[in-house]
Amino acid sequence: MASDRSLITDAKNTWCPGCGNFAIQHAFVSVVSELGKEGIPREKMVVVSGIGCHAKIADYLQMNSFYSLHGRTIPVATGIKMANPDMSVICFAGDGDLYAEGIGHLVHAAKRNIDVTVICHNNRVYGLTTGQYTPTSPYGFRGRSTPRGIHEYPLNVLDILLSCGATFIARGYSRRMPLLKRIIREAILHHGFAHVDILQICASFFNLTRYYDELVYEIPEENTTRYDTARELTEQWNYNDTGRIPLGILYKAEKPSIPETGELKEYDRMAFIRSLLDQE
Amino acid sequence: MASDRSLITDAKNTWCPGCGNFAIQHAFVSVVSELGKEGIPREKMVVVSGIGCHAKIADYLQMNSFYSLHGRTIPVATGIKMANPDMSVICFAGDGDLYAEGIGHLVHAAKRNIDVTVICHNNRVYGLTTGQYTPTSPYGFRGRSTPRGIHEYPLNVLDILLSCGATFIARGYSRRMPLLKRIIREAILHHGFAHVDILQICASFFNLTRYYDELVYEIPEENTTRYDTARELTEQWNYNDTGRIPLGILYKAEKPSIPETGELKEYDRMAFIRSLLDQE
Amino acid sequence: MTQYTVLIGGKAGDGILQAGKVIGSLFAGLGYHVYLSVDYPSLIRGGHNFCIIRIATKPVGAFNTTIDILLALDQQTITLHEKKLNPGGIIIYNSDTVTTDGEGIAIEPLLRRHNGRPIMGNTAMIGALCGVAGLPWSRISPVLASQFQKETELNLAIAQDSCLSVTPRLSVPADTTMRYPFFSGNEWIGLGLLAGGLDAYIAYPMTPSSGILHFFAQIAEETGILVYHPESEIAVILMAEGCAYAGKRAAVGTSGGGFCLMTEALSCAGQAEIPLVIVLAQRAGPSTGMPTYNAQTDLLFACYAGHGEFPRYLVAPATASEAYRFSAQALHIAWKYQIPSIILSDKTFSEGYYTADSIPDIISDIIPDSPQIPYSRPYERYAAGEWGISPLIHPPCTGEVVKVNSYTHDTKGISSEEPRDAIAGAAKRQMKSDALAKETDTREAVCTSGSPDSETALICWGSTRGVVNEVADALGLRIISPVVLFPFPKKTYLKAIHGVTRFILIEESATGQLQTLLLKEGFTITETILSSDGRPFPVESLLERVREIIHGQ
Amino acid sequence: MTQYTVLIGGKAGDGILQAGKVIGSLFAGLGYHVYLSVDYPSLIRGGHNFCIIRIATKPVGAFNTTIDILLALDQQTITLHEKKLNPGGIIIYNSDTVTTDGEGIAIEPLLRRHNGRPIMGNTAMIGALCGVAGLPWSRISPVLASQFQKETELNLAIAQDSCLSVTPRLSVPADTTMRYPFFSGNEWIGLGLLAGGLDAYIAYPMTPSSGILHFFAQIAEETGILVYHPESEIAVILMAEGCAYAGKRAAVGTSGGGFCLMTEALSCAGQAEIPLVIVLAQRAGPSTGMPTYNAQTDLLFACYAGHGEFPRYLVAPATASEAYRFSAQALHIAWKYQIPSIILSDKTFSEGYYTADSIPDIISDIIPDSPQIPYSRPYERYAAGEWGISPLIHPPCTGEVVKVNSYTHDTKGISSEEPRDAIAGAAKRQMKSDALAKETDTREAVCTSGSPDSETALICWGSTRGVVNEVADALGLRIISPVVLFPFPKKTYLKAIHGVTRFILIEESATGQLQTLLLKEGFTITETILSSDGRPFPVESLLERVREIIHGQ
Ligand SMILES: Cc1ncc(C[n+]2csc(CCOP(=O)(O)OP(=O)(O)O)c2C)c(N)n1
Ligand SMILES: Cc1ncc(C[n+]2csc(CCOP(=O)(O)OP(=O)(O)O)c2C)c(N)n1
Ligand code: SF4
Ligand code: SF4
Ligand SMILES: [Mg+2]
Numbered sequence A, B: 001m002a003s004d005r006s007l008i009t010d011a012k013n014t015w016c017p018g019c020g021n022f023a024i025q026h027a028f029v030s031v032v033s034e035l036g037k038e039g040i041p042r043e044k045m046v047v048v049s050g051i052g053c054h055a056k057i058a059d060y061l062q063m064n065s066f067y068s069l070h071g072r073t074i075p076v077a078t079g080i081k082m083a084n085p086d087m088s089v090i091c092f093a094g095d096g097d098l099y100a101e102g103i104g105h106l107v108h109a110a111k112r113n114i115d116v117t118v119i120c121h122n123n124r125v126y127g128l129t130t131g132q133y134t135p136t137s138p139y140g141f142r143g144r145s146t147p148r149g150i151h152e153y154p155l156n157v158l159d160i161l162l163s164c165g166a167t168f169i170a171r172g173y174s175r176r177m178p179l180l181k182r183i184i185r186e187a188i189l190h191h192g193f194a195h196v197d198i199l200q201i202c203a204s205f206f207n208l209t210r211y212y213d214e215l216v217y218e219i220p221e222e223n224t225t226r227y228d229t230a231r232e233l234t235e236q237w238n239y240n241d242t243g244r245i246p247l248g249i250l251y252k253a254e255k256p257s258i259p260e261t262g263e264l265k266e267y268d269r270m271a272f273i274r275s276l277l278d279q280e
Numbered sequence C, D: 001m002t003q004y005t006v007l008i009g010g011k012a013g014d015g016i017l018q019a020g021k022v023i024g025s026l027f028a029g030l031g032y033h034v035y036l037s038v039d040y041p042s043l044i045r046g047g048h049n050f051c052i053i054r055i056a057t058k059p060v061g062a063f064n065t066t067i068d069i070l071l072a073l074d075q076q077t078i079t080l081h082e083k084k085l086n087p088g089g090i091i092i093y094n095s096d097t098v099t100t101d102g103e104g105i106a107i108e109p110l111l112r113r114h115n116g117r118p119i120m121g122n123t124a125m126i127g128a129l130c131g132v133a134g135l136p137w138s139r140i141s142p143v144l145a146s147q148f149q150k151e152t153e154l155n156l157a158i159a160q161d162s163c164l165s166v167t168p169r170l171s172v173p174a175d176t177t178m179r180y181p182f183f184s185g186n187e188w189i190g191l192g193l194l195a196g197g198l199d200a201y202i203a204y205p206m207t208p209s210s211g212i213l214h215f216f217a218q219i220a221e222e223t224g225i226l227v228y229h230p231e232s233e234i235a236v237i238l239m240a241e242g243c244a245y246a247g248k249r250a251a252v253g254t255s256g257g258g259f260c261l262m263t264e265a266l267s268c269a270g271q272a273e274i275p276l277v278i279v280l281a282q283r284a285g286p287s288t289g290m291p292t293y294n295a296q297t298d299l300l301f302a303c304y305a306g307h308g309e310f311p312r313y314l315v316a317p318a319t320a321s322e323a324y325r326f327s328a329q330a331l332h333i334a335w336k337y338q339i340p341s342i343i344l345s346d347k348t349f350s351e352g353y354y355t356a357d358s359i360p361d362i363i364s365d366i367i368p369d370s371p372q373i374p375y376s377r378p379y380e381r382y383a384a385g386e387w388g389i390s391p392l393i394h395p396p397c398t399g400e401v402v403k404v405n406s407y408t409h410d411t412k413g414i415s416s417e418e419p420r421d422a423i424a425g426a427a428k429r430q431m432k433s434d435a436l437a438k439e440t441d442t443r444e445a446v447c448t449s450g451s452p453d454s455e456t457a458l459i460c461w462g463s464t465r466g467v468v469n470e471v472a473d474a475l476g477l478r479i480i481s482p483v484v485l486f487p488f489p490k491k492t493y494l495k496a497i498h499g500v501t502r503f504i505l506i507e508e509s510a511t512g513q514l515q516t517l518l519l520k521e522g523f524t525i526t527e528t529i530l531s532s533d534g535r536p537f538p539v540e541s542l543l544e545r546v547r548e549i550i551h552g553q
């Protein structure tokens, strides 16, 4: 399916040739057009982005957007959702952005099961600042801040999110388009906090195409509601070793989520204030 | 064993009567005296505290201390340890301090397996700011910022830490003194990141004495090195329901840790600078 | 002016503040102006807490070094405060635990008689106070009843018993039908925000701002205000910006350390033109400092916080009605100009309690109809507009997209590195700054009082106005006290200083920060009276220092 | 002065900056003063990047609107820059892909002959430049050799081939034996910190400060510097404070947004008296703004950042040797006074490359022996000391404890809410501020140049000095440019302005921030030339604007 051009602005796209961000944008645009046909109008969606290569997607999408700060997609999205529970709010975040600077917000978003979707363009490198290690770079990664290699293991972010109480956990890969569309769609439709970690090729600083192509596999669609299966899946690959890499929706559950859309009441503010001022 | 008075300053102690912090301080002081006799002098220890009731321990201990900021024990401790790997660095943090404001540092400390010890006075409430909910308060908790009860489940912090790669995970209880001493001691001696979560009674805002007394049990000392046993233990109690609450060292493992104490080299800085300035 | 000063003291956990509030409300309900100052260290039980309640027949906002009635719940209160007692002053004390002279109440047996709980000892003390003051029980019982919303009967019975058991020593008049609303500075700010149309209040607890969070949490259900306390101050401010983007008027509150963490997002609000109100309640710093004590040391930080240049509106109310008016105004201005507003408070003001003599009519006086600016289609979030203000709409809006951006951007909100867009953005911000400066330089922006002909003016801002008022009255001096601090209300200030030759700045800081702002505008300060002990000036001490300066030269 | 301007342009990813650096180093190695300015948008591949290399026989720190030699790697470079070519200027271009007139190099076949990789097209262009400039191969080959540390032979062969294939059109003299060190502003700051005794550099990447992180990461092994890049700027600064506590001299670097996040800990350093150096490299804001473009809009924020009041040392170097000297000095002052120092840079300075004509001898000139102040036992971290400076020791120290504290504290470092301790703390900070102001108000604190008798002075700070220098020279004006900005070097500045009646402030901001600082000290500005497009002024444009002002009135 060709991209819906009406969802694309005329901003000049400045991603590198071969960058995995193109695929993410393409998949998302397809999902938005599809959902549009199914009755979720694009006006009711807001895109929130961080700062990094990934975040440029806010400029490219002809949609409501809040191009925020490095690491801060989640609180912005949470504020939007709390203010207007009718909106679908989708965060596009980077791995530096979300797992380094913004990790605290991520843990708490999962905890409160806020009904927003987070899509992490996990290229496992700081792209826009020209190639430093991130929390998901493998042991030994040599970047501009660590020319002799890092002595740290990566964070297994999906495993952490499972522990934090996230109710939708998925992994995609920028070179598996049909799956990408499916999980993004499901994530947006999920009621509660949905996290999609996308293994995204960075053509300029960390091109793992061959490694991923060899190791990824798609898990069957069923069984994603079992916690212990989910744990097995998140533990299967630790972002470091060369185990097989499960792709798909690794976990999906129901849990009370905020905000709960309550009934709309009418409040007479000034009468309330007057009563306070008289009463005391 | 009576407390070693030489480890206590003459600062007036202002914890409430019945506060669990007294037990934590007592246990720690015992361990420090003990370790002193075994050849780890108190001068080589530094206490780092956050801000909250818990943090007053920095004033009360006649030891090196850095009374830092709300939520920031870990980066301070990390800096100290990196600067001088010879020092034992112990953080005293609060649950608001560590699991709300400072959660990002905690995740990354576990990731890098920095060789510091974190002791969380987990009273599951903001004590010093008079009783608001924290990330470990149970569902429905009514505090001053949530008089009608919270609609969020608590974070299972030990389960998260296991996912983050922590190599020492323990749970204590302020009313189980011998265990408290043992785990604090082991945590300090552990090479790598050690986390001790202490269920601490807050006499003024959240007194869970009866609840804990009924549910806690001590796990056997063996078997703490198995990851899957650890996972079972961290999952056994989720900080919310009334399952049994395992106390003790839930996990212990070996992993490369930073900083690695390398050989000490002599560097001729000025010669290096001169060579750069001439060469270019 | 008729006036009484009551001091009540005891340990943290004894309910001293609650008792002080009841006493204050009681007298406010009897038609008195009341000011209550609370002094407590940063701990939960023990230590020493006290409230000073100033009761007067004209507005008050400061306390004296001397007191008329001392209510002692413990011996330490006697030790620390007895010496402040005026000749003829009276001590009311818990005779179970305190030894001194005066009106002793055997609280324990009294409570036992009524089956009361220990904390109700306060009720007994309050009853005794009423008795000693010579207030008729018939007059006070309805006022007290409205104070004890739980276990009303029991509390009234205890108070009455205690009231009737003591000898009346004063005869405090209670014959007016006036009653003044009596709230903390934090609550007055909250009320102003509420009246100004607030939709959401988001905060992380931090003394002395937490009172606002607790206030809104209490009234959330009745008012439909969204109240949330998230994981950190960084989350707080960005959630508020998310709310604003979605069309809800949000405010946040914090103190210095939390404000630091908000500065990155403050700058974001400047670039992305997100409206926002921040209550910054100062306390003694730097850093953790003395969390429960006062300072006025964040003025310049508030003026210049955040990287880059962008307009902001900064106000420091000093009275109940100013807090009410300017909090509503801060919200209004933030939304009108799509900028951040900062309400600068301090410990003394935030946690002090004040009666308001007049309540401005927010809706008509302060918030004029601001008709929705019409926009042309397709909507452009940053389209050029009068005074640099773009039409503001919120998603969802059929057929339109609303793009906000922390990068330099074009009118559509798309990032740009083109010189022309950078210049246009800076010009837009400058136009807004200019219009804002013009609009906010009004009569109310600078409070003037005291003797209008005096050539010596006491210059102050924020909570110190309360004490400066009394000093100026005593010495026949003028007071000039800007409420709007940024953009500085130059014209009004210039008018206010007409005829003044001597400018004495009174500020609770070590450097005199207002002086820097004034110098920037071409105004001067001739002398400064500064303080850095965290305690508000008692009237007499400041009087002394001003006298020294005036007579010393 | 003899001078040449070379512009090299192409796409991001073509290695334009690397090529520019080699060209700059080459001429620096031949005894020329060189300045290199780099212009690139915030993207990784494509777009348009260019370097302007100014080569001269006297110090330079700005570029012209016109160029002498244009090196075009793509057609867009011709389109955008051809018009800047001086009469007689030469275009050297890749004739495989670019059509224009001038010296075309068929890069692809040339590389094929040598079995070179595509990126070595740059080497061919550089070789051609040398050939066109008429530089003898024998003279340039050793200088080039030192530039190509990898695949040296191959690069030299390509350069030589290309050099000899073109017609010499100029005869640039290359007969000196001088050679100037040539580094970026970021590297000069790094070198200064290194010379000043730095032990640790901690940073989170952020343009335009990241160059310092990369510099230290590269030399960590050879110098024993601890280099670490943690999860956030908040972690960065607190790790640095941990290091300082443990006795290691640490510096951090960031830009505006990251600096915001550091302000809470900055205030902590103020209260706890933790020494610390922050490099704050400004860029166009507010907020994310234009990350790769310039601004001088964080001056007042840097002066007042952090809640509460505490001393700080703020310097803005404008030349290679100032960066070297004052970075060492910032470290020295921070440790001597146990305060934070801020080195205020900007995109233009941090990412521009500069030759240094003189290298101050750090050890003897700047950092006098500061003997360890003796302490009495038991050690008290905040014991009273001369000028408010306490003896500083680090753990482990047998028999002593070292307690630092973000709360108001007593001399031992234990929290206190006593008025006397609060007053003592404020007085200690004031004493340090006063001593600091005195010590740092030296001749070097304000750079003066241009015509010493001119009654008109151009006032500037930071990177704009480079261009202001040339304008002042052209018009016979005076330049006054403070390097130390806080505490403001009042005495030296006063001396510098002797005889000046007209003060023209040149600043890349919309509000003229230095003016506020000057007004505070009682100095004035008569006119301002401001800019907010993010681009440094070319010499001619500024000249024009200054001329307009001078002749226009
Ligand atoms: C507070 C703050 N710190 C640092 C930066 C600089 N910065 C911009 S993008 C970026 C890294 C982006 O990496 P990532 O989030 O992985 O995104 P990618 O570019 O790889 O898509 C950084 C550190 C910033 N903008 N704000
Ligand atoms: C940045 C910042 N935000 C808020 C505060 C106010 N504050 C002080 S203590 C505290 C809560 C402490 O709770 P916790 O960490 O659980 O410690 P406890 O008092 O329960 O031991 C807060 C919010 C602060 N000091 N700094
Ligand atoms: S640097 Fe990497 S992530 Fe960024 S645009 Fe290029 S390929 Fe994509
Ligand atoms: S409030 Fe709670 S945690 Fe704080 S001192 Fe009192 S009992 Fe302990
Ligand atoms: Mg990335």
Ligand SMILES: [Mg+2]
Pocket: B052, B094, B095, B096, B121, B122, B123, B124, B125, B126, B127, B134
């Ligand atoms: Mg707690």
